[in-house]
Every structure is written in C-alpha cells, then in structure tokens.
Amino acid sequence: MIRFEDTTVSFIRDGKDFIAVDKVNLEIKKGEFFGIVGSSGAGKSTLVRTVNLLQKPTSGKVFVDGKDVTDLTGNDLSALRLKIGMIFQHFNLVKNATVFDNVAFALKASNTPKAEIEGRVLELLDLVGLKDRAHVYPNSLSGGQKQRVAIARALANNPEILLCDEATSALDPDNTKEVVQTLKNIKSKYPITVLFITHQMEVAKSLFDRVAVMSQGKVVEVNSCYDVFAHPESQAARNLINKSFEGVIPKEVIEHEQNLYLITFKEENAYDPVISYVSRNYPLVDLSIIAGNIEYIQQKPLGRLLISLRGTDEGDINSALEYLKQKAFVHKFDREVIANA
Amino acid sequence: MLSEVIQSTLTILQHELLKSIYETAIMLAISFSFSLVFGLIFGFLLYLTSNKAFFEKPILNKVIAAVINFIRSIPFIILVVFTLPFTFLLVGTKIGPVAASVPLCITATVFLARLVEISLKEVDKGVIEAALATGANTSLIIRKVLLVEAAPGIVRGVTVTFISLIGFSAMAGMVGGGGIGNLAVQYGYYRYETGIMIFTIVILVIIVQLAQFIGDFIAKKLSH
Ligand SMILES: Nc1ncnc2c1ncn2[C@@H]1O[C@H](COP(=O)(O)OP(=O)(O)OP(=O)(O)O)[C@@H](O)[C@H]1O
Ligand SMILES: [Mg+2]
Numbered sequence: 001m002i003r004f005e006d007t008t009v010s011f012i013r014d015g016k017d018f019i020a021v022d023k024v025n026l027e028i029k030k031g032e033f034f035g036i037v038g039s040s041g042a043g044k045s046t047l048v049r050t051v052n053l054l055q056k057p058t059s060g061k062v063f064v065d066g067k068d069v070t071d072l073t074g075n076d077l078s079a080l081r082l083k084i085g086m087i088f089q090h091f092n093l094v095k096n097a098t099v100f101d102n103v104a105f106a107l108k109a110s111n112t113p114k115a116e117i118e119g120r121v122l123e124l125l126d127l128v129g130l131k132d133r134a135h136v137y138p139n140s141l142s143g144g145q146k147q148r149v150a151i152a153r154a155l156a157n158n159p160e161i162l163l164c165d166e167a168t169s170a171l172d173p174d175n176t177k178e179v180v181q182t183l184k185n186i187k188s189k190y191p192i193t194v195l196f197i198t199h200q201m202e203v204a205k206s207l208f209d210r211v212a213v214m215s216q217g218k219v220v221e222v223n224s225c226y227d228v229f230a231h232p233e234s235q236a237a238r239n240l241i242n243k244s245f246e247g248v249i250p251k252e253v254i255e256h257e258q259n260l261y262l263i264t265f266k267e268e269n270a271y272d273p274v275i276s277y278v279s280r281n282y283p284l285v286d287l288s289i290i291a292g293n294i295e296y297i298q299q300k301p302l303g304r305l306l307i308s309l310r311g312t313d314e315g316d317i318n319s320a321l322e323y324l325k326q327k328a329f330v331h332k333f334d335r336e337v338i339a340n341a
Numbered sequence: 342m343l344s345e346v347i348q349s350t351l352t353i354l355q356h357e358l359l360k361s362i363y364e365t366a367i368m369l370a371i372s373f374s375f376s377l378v379f380g381l382i383f384g385f386l387l388y389l390t391s392n393k394a395f396f397e398k399p400i401l402n403k404v405i406a407a408v409i410n411f412i413r414s415i416p417f418i419i420l421v422v423f424t425l426p427f428t429f430l431l432v433g434t435k436i437g438p439v440a441a442s443v444p445l446c447i448t449a450t451v452f453l454a455r456l457v458e459i460s461l462k463e464v465d466k467g468v469i470e471a472a473l474a475t476g477a478n479t480s481l482i483i484r485k486v487l488l489v490e491a492a493p494g495i496v497r498g499v500t501v502t503f504i505s506l507i508g509f510s511a512m513a514g515m516v517g518g519g520g521i522g523n524l525a526v527q528y529g530y531y532r533y534e535t536g537i538m539i540f541t542i543v544i545l546v547i548i549v550q551l552a553q554f555i556g557d558f559i560a561k562k563l564s565h
Contacts, residue, residue, distance in 0.1 A: 081476030109477035
C-alpha cells in the first residue's frame with residue numbers, strides 16, 4: 001500500500017547538508033496497523049510526511065497503491081491527499097471554527113455537494129462519539145476530544161490510509177486510552193491502512209501489527225510488534241524498551257546493581273523453571289529479581305524479568321548467563337539509558 | 342470673560358463645524374475603504390508569496406516589501422507634498438478632502454498590509470499543514486483557514502489603521518484637506534480660540550474611543 005524506495009530527505013542546516021531520512025526501504029501492506037518508533041530526531045515525522053508530500057523526498061521514491069507519487073503536483077497531489085487522512089500531535093484544528101466546520105472543511109476540500117455535507121459531518125462525529133459537541137469551538141474540548149475531532153476530519157473522505165504523527169503523545173493516560181480505543185474501533189470497522197508514529201511503547205504494544213524502528217534517519221529494524229518487544233535486534237529498539245522501564249524502578253536500585261539483565265522468555269520456554277535451575281546449579285551466583293511482568297502483545301503473552309547477577313566468580317556468572325541465553329532472550333540492561341532518560 | 346469665549350466658540354462652530362465634519366468624513370471614507378481592500382490584498386500577497394506551501398515568489402515578494410518599506414519610511418507630511426503632482430494628475434486639484442485622500446490611501450494601505458501580513462504569519466503552521474493534508478486547494482485554505490484564524494488580528498490591525506487615519510487626516514487637513522483637524526489648527530492655534538481646540542480634541546477622542554471599542558468587540562467575537 002505504501003512503499004518507500006531509497007527514500008531520502010536532507011535539509012540544509014547551518015550551511016551543511018543534514019540527512020534526516022537516509023535511504024529508507026520499507027513496505028507497508030494494505031490494511032496493516034504499522035508503527036514507526038524511534039527516539040526524538042530519528043526522522044520519523046519527516047519520513048511519514050513524504051507519504052502525502054508535506055515533505056518532498058530529496059531523492060528516492062514513494063509509492064502509494066503501486067503508483068509513484070514522488071513528483072505529483074496540482075490536482076494530482078490533491079487527489080492523492082484526499083485518500084490519505086492525517087492526524088497530528090497537537091491536533092491542528094482551526095480554533096476559530098466550530099467542531100462541525102472543522103470536519104466540514106475536509107468535505108469541502110473534496111467538493112462534496114452542499115446537501116450531503118451536514119449529514120456526513122454528523123455521521124463522522126457520531127463515529128468518534130462527539131455528535132453532541134458539533135457546535136462548540138475546539139478550545140472547550142479536552143485533548144482527547146480534540147484528537148477525536150481531528151480523526152473525524154481525517155476520515156471525512158473515506159481515505160485508504162491514515163497517517164498519525166505522535167497522535168497520543170500530547171495526551172494524559174486517560175485521553176490516550178480514549179484515542180487508542182477510537183482508533184481500534186475504526187480499524188475494526190474499516191479496512192484502512194494506518195501508519196502511526198510514536199515513542200510511547202505502551203501505545204505501540206496495544207496497537208501495532210508490525211513495527212519499524214528508526215535511528216538517525218535509518219530504519220534499523222522491521223518486525224512484528226511481538227518480536228520487536230520480545231527480542232529487539234537493534235540497539236535503538238533495546239534502548240526504547242529499556243526506557244519504558246523508566247519510572248517503574250527507582251533510580252537508586254539500578255545504580256546499586258552491576259550486572260543487570262533483561263530476560264524475555266521465549267514462547268516455547270515460557271513455563272520452564274529457568275530461575276530455580278540457575279539457583280540450583282550455580283550456587284556461587286546470586287540471582288535476584290528486580291522487576292518483572294507479563295503482558296500481552298498481539299494476544300500473545302510476553303514475560304519479562306529484570307534480574308541482577310552477583311557473585312565472586314566471573315566464570316560462574318558467565319556460564320549462568322550462557323544457560324539463560326539458551327532458554328530466553330537476554331540482553332544487558334544498559335544503565336546509561338536510564339541515567340540519560 | 343468665560344461667556345465671551347463660549348460665545349465666540351459657538352459662533353465659529355455654527356459656521357464651520359458641519360463643513361469640517363463633512364470633510365473629515367470624506368477623507369476617512371475614501372482612504373479607509375481603499376486601504377481596507379488594498380491593504381488586505383497586499384497583506385495576503387506578501388504572505389502568500391513568501392510561503393512555500395502557497396505561491397512562493399521570492400522576487401515579487403521582495404519587490405512588494407521594498408516598496409512598502411520605502412513608503413513607510415517617508416514621514417506623512419512629506420508624503421503629502423511628494424505626491425502632490427500625482428494627486429493633481431489623478432483628481433485635477435491639489436486641495437480639498439478628495440485630494441487629501443490620495444496620500445491617506447497610500448499610507449493606510451501599506452500600513453494595513455504589514456499588519457495583515459503579521460496576523461497571517463501568526464497563524465499556526467500546523468493548522469495550515471493539516472489543511473493542506475486534506476487535499477484542499479489554496480483558495481479554500483485562504484478562505485476557511487487563513488482568514489478565519491487571522492481574523493481577530495486583522496480586525497485589530499484595521500482598527501489601528503482607522504485610528505491612525507484620524508490622526509493623519511488631521512495633518513492632511515492642514516495642507517489643504519480641510520476637516521476637523523484643520524478647524525483646530527486654523528482657529529485653535531492661529532487665532533487662539535482655545536474653546537475650538539478643546540472641542541475638537543474632545544470630538545477626536547470620542548471617535549478614537551468608539552473605533553477602539555468597536556474594533557475590540559468584533560475581534561473578540563471572532564476569536565475562540
Ligand atoms: N524543515 C526542517 N529543516 C531543517 N531540519 C529539519 C526540518 N524538519 C526536520 N528537521 C530535522 O530532521 C531531523 C528529524 O526530524 P523529525 O521531525 O523527522 O524527527 P522525529 O523522529 O519525528 O522526532 P520527534 O520524535 O522529536 O518528533 C531532526 O534533527 C530535525 O531537526
Ligand atoms: Mg516527530
């Protein structure tokens with residue numbers, strides 16, 4: 001549905017070329033809920049904005065529905081944008097226009113006959129649960145409600161693609177849930193393809209089918225959402241996942257520990273008594289559990305433990321680790337990431 | 342003594358007031374309506390030609406901006422003199438309220454154009470981007486986004502322009518335009534008719550206050 005082919009975007013910054021998106025190759029399938037994660041400045045927004053040409057690639061191509069859209073202008077560009085809805089971190093509603101007029105704007109953009117506009121606007125507001133707020137101005141709405149208005153506007157012309165740039169990042173947890181629920185609801189009703197940027201791992205877990213991880217303009221990892229969380233391949237993905245432990249564990253605890261490891265249980269070994277095996281067979285190694293949880297990503301359980309390994313014998317610690325690595329995904333928990341968070 | 346002053350003031354007002362008000366009204370009506378139309382047009386032109394998302398035309402933009410800055414840097418009283426030949430060519434006379442309206446139109450237009458441009462530049466880029474992303478054409482974005490979002494600012498700019506015009510029209514009056522300002526100068530200043538001076542000041546203050554009040558009221562109605 002969307003295909004990036006060596007897509008590159010560079011800006012002139014301080015007189016020098018700065019590459020924000022670096023030869024990205026990526027294909028997003030029809031109907032997918034596709035996520036892009038990455039730290040700030042990784043180039044996520046810039047990449048996504050090339051899909052509807054808010055940002056023109058410096059080189060490379062972008063295909064939508066098999067068609068090269070890279071050089072579209074004028075009416076062709078308008079036609080492309082009509083089939084791509086977009087929502088933003090800060091909602092970007094016209095604040096001096098009512099909720100109704102904000103949604104009606106998108107319908108006017110597609111030259112919808114006047115007689116049909118009212119009915120369609122109310123239908124869209126009903127879809128996002130805001131039918132009774134049609135005649136208020138955006139400033140009297142909560143963040144979550146504003147974003148739902150923006151969603152109604154984005155869906156007005158029955159787009160095939162919905163682009164979401166940090167759509168929940170400016171919202172508190174309750175409003176985030178509300179917007180996530182609205183998107184899930186829409187996704188279950190319409191076969192729309194969603195491309196969603198976020199740096200909130202909680203949101204990523206609950207929404208995405210597949211995820212691309214971006215770092216310094218490059219896509220460094222693409223995998224199913226479950227696999228990215230279960231065994232992240234790239235340093236960038238590991239950093240993001242480590243960061244999501246931030247706040248869960250007190251800093252002091254982490255600072256005291258030398259050998260922290262994050263263990264993710266492979267599905268087939270999820271029920272092996274791994275920990276008790278280690279304590280039985282490596283008596284000189286003290287294993288303590290710092291944190292742990294089980295969550296469900298794409299309806300599959302994902303168990304995770306943060307452990308520390310202490311002991312006087314390096315060799316013992318290493319062989320305990322080797323054993324753990326056979327049974328689970330193990331990676332060193334990088335304290336720097338937390339310290340800098 | 343006091344009654345004599347009042348008596349003389351009333352006599353002068355009887356003869357001159359209606360004519361003065363009429364002349365000021367002519368000057369304001371012509372220059373305000375002209376600058377409203379062309380100030381908006383040039384303000385939008387400045388904005389649209391500087392913006393990549395619309396009709397980016399750097400050279401045209403620089404030319405308009407330079408002309409506007411050039412006119413704005415000429416003190417008004419000099420502009421009046423400077424434009425006299427042009428005024429004569431245009432209206433066939435160099436005196437009277439219609440002639441005085443020519444430099445007023447020019448000054449007010451460039452003044453308002455800048456204020457309109459500033460209001461447009463303050464419109465949230467993200468909102469414009471969201472409008473572009475819907476596939477809307479430029480004309481729809483101008484009407485339903487730019488105008489709507491910048492409306493309170495534009496109305497405030499129009500108010501300031503109108504108030505400045507009152508001041509400038511008094512100056513233009515001195516050099517042959519007539520009007521309330523001229524009344525104050527001719528009688529209040531040259532003939533020491535303090536009563537006339539005070540009376541005109543009161544009238545001007547009332548007009549300015551009223552203009553400001555109406556302007557603020559509309560601006561407030563338009564912003565949410
Ligand atoms: N118009 C621009 N001109 C110059 N540099 C830009 C421009 N847009 C983005 N950049 C730079 O490109 C890099 C990538 O920006 P981008 O907004 O795509 O990052 P991001 O991954 O979306 O980050 P965030 O999570 O903070 O939104 C940043 O370093 C940014 O400063
Ligand atoms: Mg971004």
